[in-house]
Amino acid sequence: MSKKLVIVESPTKSKTISQYLGKDYEVKSSVGHIRDLATKGKGGLGVDVDKDFQPTYEIISGKNKTVSELNKALKDAEELYLATDPDREGEAISWHLKETLKIKNQKVYRVEFNEITKEAILNAFQHTRDIDEHLVSSQETRRILDRIIGFKLSKLLQSKIKSKSAGRVQSAALKLIVDREKEILAFVPEEYYEIYAKFKDIEAGLHQIDGEKPKISSAKESKDLLDRLDELFTVSELSKRQIKNNPNKALTTSLLQQQASSRYGYSSSKTMSLASNLYEGIDIGNETVGLITYTRTDSTRLSESFVSKTRQYIQENYGKEYLGYYRTDHKKQNVQDAHEAIRPTDIYRTPESIKSALSKQKNGSQLYKLYSLIYYKTLASLMKASKNEVTTLLLENNGLVFKTTSSKQLFDGYLKALEHIDQRQNQPALDLSQFKEGDQLKADEVYDKQLFTSPPARYSESRLIKEMEELGIGRPSTYAQTISTIIKRRYVEFKEKKFFPTEQGTLTIEKLEKFFKEFISADYSKNMEEILDDIAEGDEKQLKVLREFYDYFMPLVDHARQHMEKVEAEETGEMCPKCGSPMVYRMGRYGKFEACSNFPTCKYIKPNEKTKEKAFDTGVECPECKEGTLVLRTAKSGKNKGNQFLGCSRFPKCKYISPYEVVKENCDQCDNVVVKDKEGNVFCVDGKNCQ
Numbered sequence: 106m107s108k109k110l111v112i113v114e115s116p117t118k119s120k121t122i123s124q125y126l127g128k129d130y131e132v133k134s135s136v137g138h139i140r141d142l143a144t145k146g147k148g149g150l151g152v153d154v155d156k157d158f159q160p161t162y163e164i165i166s167g168k169n170k171t172v173s174e175l176n177k178a179l180k181d182a183e184e185l186y187l188a189t190d191p192d193r194e195g196e197a198i199s200w201h202l203k204e205t206l207k208i209k210n211q212k213v214y215r216v217e218f219n220e221i222t223k224e225a226i227l228n229a230f231q232h233t234r235d236i237d238e239h240l241v242s243s244q245e246t247r248r249i250l251d252r253i254i255g256f257k258l259s260k261l262l263q264s265k266i267k268s269k270s271a272g273r274v275q276s277a278a279l280k281l282i283v284d285r286e287k288e289i290l291a292f293v294p295e296e297y298y299e300i301y302a303k304f305k306d307i308e309a310g311l312h313q314i315d316g317e318k319p320k321i322s323s324a325k326e327s328k329d330l331l332d333r334l335d336e337l338f339t340v341s342e343l344s345k346r347q348i349k350n351n352p353n354k355a356l357t358t359s360l361l362q363q364q365a366s367s368r369y370g371y372s373s374s375k376t377m378s379l380a381s382n383l384y385e386g387i388d389i390g391n392e393t394v395g396l397i398t399y400t401r402t403d404s405t406r407l408s409e410s411f412v413s414k415t416r417q418y419i420q421e422n423y424g425k426e427y428l429g430y431y432r433t434d435h436k437k438q439n440v441q442d443a444h445e446a447i448r449p450t451d452i453y454r455t456p457e458s459i460k461s462a463l464s465k466q467k468n469g470s471q472l473y474k475l476y477s478l479i480y481y482k483t484l485a486s487l488m489k490a491s492k493n494e495v496t497t498l499l500l501e502n503n504g505l506v507f508k509t510t511s512s513k514q515l516f517d518g519y520l521k522a523l524e525h526i527d528q529r530q531n532q533p534a535l536d537l538s539q540f541k542e543g544d545q546l547k548a549d550e551v552y553d554k555q556l557f558t559s560p561p562a563r564y565s566e567s568r569l570i571k572e573m574e575e576l577g578i579g580r581p582s583t584y585a586q587t588i589s590t591i592i593k594r595r596y597v598e599f600k601e602k603k604f605f606p607t608e609q610g611t612l613t614i615e616k617l618e619k620f621f622k623e624f625i626s627a628d629y630s631k632n633m634e635e636i637l638d639d640i641a642e643g644d645e646k647q648l649k650v651l652r653e654f655y656d657y658f659m660p661l662v663d664h665a666r667q668h669m670e671k672v673e674a675e676e677t678g679e680m681c682p683k684c685g686s687p688m689v690y691r692m693g694r695y696g697k698f699e700a701c702s703n704f705p706t707c708k709y710i711k712p713n714e715k716t717k718e719k720a721f722d723t724g725v726e727c728p729e730c731k732e733g734t735l736v737l738r739t740a741k742s743g744k745n746k747g748n749q750f751l752g753c754s755r756f757p758k759c760k761y762i763s764p765y766e767v768v769k770e771n772c773d774q775c776d777n778v779v780v781k782d783k784e785g786n787v788f789c790v791d792g793k794n795c796q
Contacts, residue, residue: 111184111216112175112202112563114189118221121386121393122188125226133178134439135189136171140164140201142252150256152249158651160249164205166779166789167200176207184368186230188216191444192582193641197244200236220450221386221395222599243641245649250633253655254624257662258617262406266672267691268613270592273633274579276617276625279591281572282564283606284612292560298327302338302500302507303550307535309500312508327553334551335500340544341506342499343537349490352519354405354432355483356445361400364482366567368526369474370602373566373585379468379475380447380727387472389462395450396459397479401582402444407431407487415452415487423521429489448483451478456480456525467731477526484522491518496537500546511535563603577631589724612672620665624658675703683709723778728752729761 109130111121114135123132142151143163153159164172179185185208187199199215212232218225251273258271298321300311311319314330321327351376356364358377365376380400385394407415412431419427450743456477463469463476492515500507513534540546564572570584579587591597596610606614617625639645677699681688686703688711699711721737733755740748751763765780779789 107188107671108182108720109184110175110178110211111186111188115193115381115385117382117385121221121395121412122226124392125223126230130186131178131182133175135175135198135202137335138165138198138201139168139172140205148256150252152252154655157648158249158655160245162201162204172205175202177212179206179208182211185211185213186216186233187213187236188218188229190401191217191219191399193240193244193247193637195246196237196240200241203236211540219444220398221384222450225450228472231530235439237250239643240641242647243632243637246640246647247637249651250654253658257658258621261662261665261669262613262616264671265669266609266612266616267674268596271613271617271625272590273624274583275587275590276570276614277576277578277627277630278573278587279596279606279610280614280618280625281569281576281578281627282591282597282604283611285564285605286559286611289560289563294557294559295322296535297322297556297558298324298553299556300327300330300505300551300553302502302548303678304338304546307498307509308538309498309507309509309549311505312499313506315504321553323730324555328377330505331551331553334505337545337547338500338502338507340498340540340542340546342497343540343542345494345496347515348493348495350493350518351432351490352429352485352488353482355407355448355486357403357405357446358401358480359403359570361447361479362570362581362584363567364478365475366565366570369471371471371475372588373570374589374724375471377585378477379471380479382466382468382472383476383479387459387462387466389459394454396454396476398450400447401446401580403581405446405486407445407448407483411448411452412487415484418452419488423488426516427488427518427521429487429519431487439667446483447478447479452480452484471732476534481522485519488519488522489516491520492516496535498537499541509535509537511537565602565604566599566604576627577634578627579630580634592723616669621661621670624661651703670746676702681709682706683707721778722754723751727755727761729753729758730759733761734761735763750791751778 111119111122111126111130111132113122113132113134113258114137116136119132119134125132126132135307140162143161144151146153146161148603151161151163153161185203185206187201187202189195189198196215203213211605216229216233218229247276255270255272258276259269262268262271265345300319300321302309311330313319321330321774337494361380362373362376363705365371366373371379377400380397384398384400386395416428420430422485439452456473460473463473466472466624494513494515496511496513498509498511511534562568566588569588573579573584573587574581592599594610595607596613598605598607614625623629636645640647640650674691677688677690679688679699681701684701684707686698686701686707688703690697691700698713701707701709723735723737725735727733727735733753734753736754738750738752740750748766751765753759763780
């Protein structure tokens with residue numbers, strides 16, 4: 106029997122780790138969180154506000170079986186190693202396991218590692234520690250704050266305007282999208298002109314007017330300037346300078362999500378799912394290997410040993426002239442900065458060398474692309490800057506100066522590595538050597554262009570993530586879930602690879618801005634993240650933070666409850682064929698539909714096949730094909746006609762059907778689907794992310 110029990114979060118991770126530890130260890134998985142705040146008590150908060158915000162926890166639906174299995178394994182163990190993820194959330198999961206499991210005389214150790222390789226795992230088990238109470242307190246504070254804000258605001262909005270939810274992070278993100286749409290709608294295009302002169306294969310644009318930057322607002326102004334030009338242009342300056350372009354630092358979670366979105370069109374949730382697979386382990390040869398370091402990080406730091414090995418690799422494969430230097434990150438550290446950047450665990454494990462192993466995975470091509478991105482971005486970050494020679498040509502004509510430039514690459518530097526993931530098109534440099542200062546030239550053509558200013562662009566997923574990071578809204582680990590939530594709530598639509606706010610999303614922000622402007626601002630979210638970091642570092646007290654927040658927040662809730670106008674359902678102009686009451690428009694999971702206003706007495710809904718066709722997407726990866734997601738469907742024929750089930754969104758290409766029975770469409774926590782398994786356990790399908 107095993108003397109040492111190790112608990113990790115992921116079943117895949119347990120498989121990878123067990124091969125390194127040997128027969129004295131048994132590795133089990135908690136499959137994410139095992140317990141959460143209860144939904145009972147005053148306001149359903151699971152928090153006793155009058156007793157210093159004392160939380161009440163309960164085992165998550167469907168996790169009783171997991172807890173029972175862990176307790177059974179623990180009974181035969183002398184030592185317990187809690188090896189959950191190396192961040193605040195992972196620390197909290199370890200604490201919950203310690204508090205929940207039936208620990209008697211077993212010694213308990215916290216194990217932390219940033220990569221799942223044999224060397225890192227064995228080293229971590231040689232350097233165990235106690236659970237960090239400050240990290241746990243920080244995560245608990247976040248959970249209590251978000252529970253209070255989420256429950257109080259959601260209940261208020263549901264009763265007043267039929268919006269399903271609100272939250273500190275999701276509402277701040279939604280506000281960005283709504284505010285951008287308002288800017289676009291209010292935008293008035295302004296006319297302007299640009300002037301160009303062509304000399305054979307060279308085109309120069311108007312650069313200065315009497316020493317000032319040009320601003321041409323009308324056709325008349327443009328014509329006057331064209332009329333001012335003489336026949337000959339004089340070369341007033343021909344200069345050369347060398348410029349260096351340094352490589353970007355290694356990838357953080359946010360940058361990985363942004364680049365995977367802009368390059369490959371991957372959603373943030375897709376990117377994190379693929380990255381998690383790479384981190385937890387891929388079968389290569391006779392072993393399962395973690396290919397990248399931990400995927401939740403704000404840091405661009407790289408370990409000394411990795412930097413040393415990578416410098417050796419660069420010298421061996423590219424030459425000494427390509428050796429760059431390691432640029433440290435001087436920004437203020439937070440808890441997530443304790444980790445490294447997302448990097449390959451072994452720089453000698455090139456994407457090309459493991460392509461065949463990755464191709465055996467059902468989503469192998471996507472894993473290969475993401476690993477290549479991480480690998481070559483990391484490699485490039487430690488290579489030398491590229492060097493270009495830029496030639497500038499200035500042509501003067503009666504006080505008007507025209508400018509053109511040409512760039513010639515002198516040294517490719519780090520771009521040599523990025524050739525593997527970037528298709529570079531080197532445009533031939535313009536030959537400006539044919540000119541010399543004082544030359545007089547006659548233009549082949551001089552012309553103007555009428556242009557109009559453009560409105561600000563709607564947010565793509567990549568740009569939204571970048572904006573959230575810059576403004577301090579949430580943490581990189583929350584971006585995917587936040588975006589998924591505002592789409593599920595139908596606050597936004599994602600079309601043409603851009604976010605468009607819906608009427609309900611806009612109404613939600615308008616009401617929140619009127620009554621809770623501070624709490625949905627980016628500044629509030631940023632300040633709260635800093636306070637949570639202070640708690641994690643032991644510089645701030647949990648009770649003080651919660652009390653100050655609650656005493657300020659609750660009067661605003663009471664005021665809004667009294668003064669927020671209730672939005673009545675819009676009548677369709679028809680009468681219910683069953684009871685004669687007016688028919689009204691309502692919003693449901695599948696969009697707008699028409700129903701009887703006398704609900705729940707009369708439950709008539711006007712048939713609308715169009716709204717029935719679109720199945721609700723849970724956002725949970727299909728366990729069969731790993732490419733589709735589980736969607737909620739209704740059986741249309743057979744003995745199960747009318748029953749709901751979960752199936753793959755790629756049907757008929759993938760015919761996976763979940764063995765669970767759908768018992769509830771709306772989870773109390775995340776609005777996902779609640780199912781029941783064959784043993785009778787009831788749980789949310791998104792149990793890994795749902796808290």
